Amino acid sequence: MVIDPKYRHLVKQASQFFILGGITGQLSGEGLDVVVPAMEQIADPALSFTSQGAKGVNDSYPLYTSSIQAKHAKQNTQGQTRFTLVADRLPSISEGSPVMYRNFIVGEVEGYQLNGQSVTIAIAVSNRYKHLIHRNTVFWNQSGLDIKANLSGVEINTGSVRSLLNGGIAFADMPRISNQRQGEWKLYPSRQEAAQYGVDITLTVNQANGIKIGSAIRYQGVDVGEVIDMSPNFSQEQVRIQARLYPKYKQPLARQGSYFWLTQPVLSLTKTENLDSLFGTYISVEPGRGEFSQQFILHDTPKYPQGLTLILESDARHSVTTGTPVLYREIEVGTVATVTLGELADRILFELHIAPEYTYLVRENSVFWNQSGVDVSVGLTGANLKSGTIDSLLKGGVAFSTPEDQPLQPIAQDQHHFLLHKEGKQAWKAWRTSIPKP
Numbered sequence: 001m002v003i004d005p006k007y008r009h010l011v012k013q014a015s016q017f018f019i020l021g022g023i024t025g026q027l028s029g030e031g032l033d034v035v036v037p038a039m040e041q042i043a044d045p046a047l048s049f050t051s052q053g054a055k056g057v058n059d060s061y062p063l064y065t066s067s068i069q070a071k072h073a074k075q076n077t078q079g080q081t082r083f084t085l086v087a088d089r090l091p092s093i094s095e096g097s098p099v100m101y102r103n104f105i106v107g108e109v110e111g112y113q114l115n116g117q118s119v120t121i122a123i124a125v126s127n128r129y130k131h132l133i134h135r136n137t138v139f140w141n142q143s144g145l146d147i148k149a150n151l152s153g154v155e156i157n158t159g160s161v162r163s164l165l166n167g168g169i170a171f172a173d174m175p176r177i178s179n180q181r182q183g184e185w186k187l188y189p190s191r192q193e194a195a196q197y198g199v200d201i202t203l204t205v206n207q208a209n210g211i212k213i214g215s216a217i218r219y220q221g222v223d224v225g226e227v228i229d230m231s232p233n234f235s236q237e238q239v240r241i242q243a244r245l246y247p248k249y250k251q252p253l254a255r256q257g258s259y260f261w262l263t264q265p266v267l268s269l270t271k272t273e274n275l276d277s278l279f280g281t282y283i284s285v286e287p288g289r290g291e292f293s294q295q296f297i298l299h300d301t302p303k304y305p306q307g308l309t310l311i312l313e314s315d316a317r318h319s320v321t322t323g324t325p326v327l328y329r330e331i332e333v334g335t336v337a338t339v340t341l342g343e344l345a346d347r348i349l350f351e352l353h354i355a356p357e358y359t360y361l362v363r364e365n366s367v368f369w370n371q372s373g374v375d376v377s378v379g380l381t382g383a384n385l386k387s388g389t390i391d392s393l394l395k396g397g398v399a400f401s402t403p404e405d406q407p408l409q410p411i412a413q414d415q416h417h418f419l420l421h422k423e424g425k426q427a428w429k430a431w432r433t434s435i436p437k438p
Helices: 005-010 039-043 067-078 161-166 191-195 247-253 275-279 356-361 390-395 426-430
Strands: 017-020 024-028 031-035 046-049 080-087 098-101 104-115 118-126 137-141 145-150 153-158 169-173 184-188 199-205 216-219 222-233 238-245 259-263 282-286 295-299 308-314 325-328 331-341 348-354 367-370 374-379 382-387 398-401 416-421
Parallel strands (some): 216 282, 259 295, 325 398
Antiparallel strands (some): 017 046, 104 118, 145 153, 222 238, 259 282
16 A cells, blocks of 8 residues: 555554445444445445554554444553442443443443342443542442432433433542442442432430431431431330431531430420421431541430539439429429439439529529429318419429528539429428529
8 A cells, every 4th residue: 555655644653544435334332333435435445544643654554344443443452441339239231331421431331240139240441531430439320310309390310312221320529428338339329329328327216206217317407317227126125227417417417426306396385396397207416526426316305505414313203204394483494304213223313404504593402393283282261273384284394492591502513413302392482592693
């Protein structure tokens, strides 16, 4: 073959020579690739070549039967890098399905096999694009149509046309997402599930009233996670809740000291709260400040602004429960946090949290009593009916006062123990001790 001297500079070391004549095509996993040359070349085939690579001429060049064959030969010389993905189940893909980055095909699926309880998938990515895969890369299934319907309407996402027919796998940079499982790349069922995967935590609760899989975890009304699984712990008579915190919220929330509690609607004569939970109980959270943690207790009541912790002892629970208010002159100054049986089962222990602004009211000689229900006394003049506030009538209350006939005692220290009396005496209720605010 002779090249005209004035075109000799077009022939380079990586040039490819192929026959240009007739209609050629190839059917592959990517579809049908057809080349139709000009009419005169169909009748009289010619040779064509590409001008690529470094300057200089080789002693010989391979001759390809078509431009399609030349293109595939070029791709093979560039090489491919192989990666292994692991998934819980096989997505709707097949050998030859595309591997995509921003809907641009950069590789293909080579094969897959069942491996115990999971499926491993082998993919090959062209070396031209292997730099796109690094430690922040996340893979997900991009097969068929991804349809999301909500109150705002219907959102439909698709990959390439080829992925609609043959299925496909997509990947992108998604920092702070768990992307590997035992040293292999994790394949998520969808981009949405990958984006919402942050860190898994375990919540322990005695009764999961109203909680179900999919229940939200919220902070100040913002969804920061969701419940993904629930199972009973028969040995401890508890419920174990597996939940997931979304990626951008896991750092402040997956910490020791974070406080999780059930949020349920409150409807009573005196209070209406949490109406947004009428359509489904959810979990509220307050962030902690400790080290990273994945184990938490799910409380029944919100976190109280704790200033002072007191322990009350009683021979019976009476009507006091978790969430019962602590009252001073019928003003709520704290709450009952926990009700537990003593270590020797000879008493009931109540843990009280007193709000910071009211801690000065509790003195070392303060007296606590159960103020619940209706007090009925019958005498010669008839029956005398007394009750506390409507709220204490409905859910009980713990009241306290301080003696006035002796010098004012020091403020009670944290974890100070008091006796909880079954009922209050009239003399206690009549005390009007002056307690200056510090």
